[in-house]
Amino acid sequence: MFGGGGMNPRKMQQMMEQMGIDVDELDATEVVISLEDGSELVFSDPDVTKMDARGQETYQVLGDPSEREGAAGAVESxxxxxxxxxxxxxxxxxxxxxxxxxxxxxxxxxxxxxxxxxxxxxxxxxxxxxxxxx
Incomplete structure (x- = not known):
């Protein structure tokens, strides 16, 4: 994110706090992204990070998604x-x-x-x- 390749993680955390950036790991068991075509990307047991930068929340999802037909795609008549x-x-x-x-x-x-x-x-x-x- 900031190019801190060899930077001490503790120092990185201090810098982020000084800039008003809060980072939390979420204990997510599943993340589902619904696409316009009705299909879904499902991340089982993902690593989810929430970053709050002065009121603007951003979520990062890491994992290998599987694709499945969503609820909208299941209705085919x-x-x-x-x-x-x-x-x-x-x-x-x-x-x-x-x-x-x-x-x-x-x-x-x-x-x-x-x-x-x-x-x-x-x-x-x-x-x-x-x-x-x-």
């Missing part, structure tokens, strides 16, 4: 537009993306069904759902 409208209209489980549920579960520390209920209550607004649960 006729006309995609109709499927999306039906899911949005009925307000069922399909109306709330699993990725949003996962974010609320992680941030609020609640079970998945409770996170989904909170999202449905606030029409899918992530921030409002998390705030409601905390």
């Amino acid at each position: 006729g006309d995609d537009d109709d499927d999306e409208e039906d899911a949005a209209d009925d307000g069922g489980d399909e109306g709330i993306p699993q990725g949003d549920v996962d974010i609320v579960v992680q941030r609020a520390g609640v079970p998945e069904d409770e996170a989904r209920d909170a999202l449905e209550a606030v029409d899918g607004d992530l921030a409002a759902a998390i705030e409601h649960l905390e």
Whole structure:
């Protein structure tokens, strides 16, 4: 990051603190990146680092991803537009993306069904759902 090839890690940490940069290792068990085409990149047992530089959070994920078909790609019938409208209209489980549920579960520390209920209550607004649960 700063070209500290031979620099003492402790000295590097002190320099980062002086610049207002906070670095934390996260104990993540899985990281899922949902792509526009509906597929997902899944990092099992990744090394995740969170860096907070004066309020701007950046995450670094290290690991070997595997690719899998995502929830959006699993629905393969006729006309995609109709499927999306039906899911949005009925307000069922399909109306709330699993990725949003996962974010609320992680941030609020609640079970998945409770996170989904909170999202449905606030029409899918992530921030409002998390705030409601905390």
